Amino acid sequence: MPNLPKSLLETSALSSADAFEHWRDWISVVFDTERAVPVNGSGFGVRMATHLLGQIVMGNTICSEGLYSRSRAKVSRDGSDAIMIQYFIRGETQFGTGRDTTNVRAGDITIFDLAQPMANFNTAYHHYTIVVPRELLRAQGVDGAFWHGKRLPRESAFTRMLANHLRSLFEFSDSLTKDGVWGLQDATVNLAAAALRHPLGGAVSMNQLQFSLLNEIKHYIRANLATSGLDADGIARRFGMSRAKLYRLTECMGGVMNYVREQRLEAVRRELEDPRSDHLSITAVALKWGFDGHNAFTRNFKARYGVLPKEMRHHARFVAVLGLSPTGATAARPDSGGVGGFDDWMRSVASG
DSSP, rough: OOOOEEEEETOOEEEEHHHHHHHHHTTTTTOOEEEOTTTTOOHHHHHHEEEEEETEEEEEEEEEEEEEEEOOHHHHHOOEEEEEEEEEEEOOEEEOOOEEEEEETTTTTEEEEEOOOEEEEESSSHHHHHHEEEEHHHHOOOOTTTTTTTEEEETHHHHHHHHHHHHHHTHHHHHHHHHHHHHHHHHHHHHHHHHSSGGGGGGGGHHHHHHHHHHHHHHHHHHTTTTOOOOOOHHHHHTTHHHHHHHHHTTTTTTTHHHHHHHHHHHHHHHHGGGGGGTTHHHHHHHTTOOOOHHHHHHHHHHSSSSSSHHHHHHHHHHHEEEEEEGGTTOOOTTTTTTOHHHHHHHHHHOO
16 A cells, blocks of 8 residues: 655755755745854754645654745745744744744744745744645635734643644655545544644634634535525525625625535545446436536546546546555646656645
């Protein structure tokens, strides 16, 4: 059974100058970087191991001091639409967004919105990083833009739970396989979202009453995905609110119809991977889950999963013949092929 795709940068055999040049080139897909003057006069070195967990890029990095930035020009050029979450095991960082400055200690978790400019200085550090497509967190009611430059303090129980989860992921990363990768991805996103929603983690973007109502709306949508009349007007009537209020409440997940579309796409994906649905055409499956236009459905599916619906079904049958779980069918997007490097994965994941 194939392991998760892995990419590794190790500079221990290089001179300090060459090590930094390799690092600057490697990390340039995300950050512009400059060398900092080492406080102890030591040279520069880095080791970064990355894995592709479904749609999440995982990174385990040990690195010397450095300055990192994402200018407005860089943000505009690369079009990244993802949220970076970092757990600092060792070292500290001072993070600036142009409006606020945040000091992050070992044990804290910090959040970056890659669609916004930033700059930070890291002391020599060791941290775990996950880069999550914005839509995955938005579907859980988390506004990634709101959290840009903020931190989850190490004193919070939710911070410690998320940190322990990340530690376990990286501890077993070399032995994890593509089988069940979507379950691990969902568990990671759900726990990250829970930590970001919890009041003890810091300021939250909605109060508990609003959050409870949003959960009720999401539950209703998931229970009625196959209903053709599932639209904003009907949902607003069901919960006795205006469309304007519904839009405001669901803005954190891209709007109510964005959530409907995402959940319907996920229902189609599951059914295409299920051999019991082989007697149904792809168009029939899409119609069953509320999509009424083949071209729009195919375009949205490709944008969401990186493959065409027929490719998803074909690959699921292929791995089933090999005795693997179909849930591993798209653990790595075909454009990375599971063999691309860190820069390929970042471009794929960060573009949504």
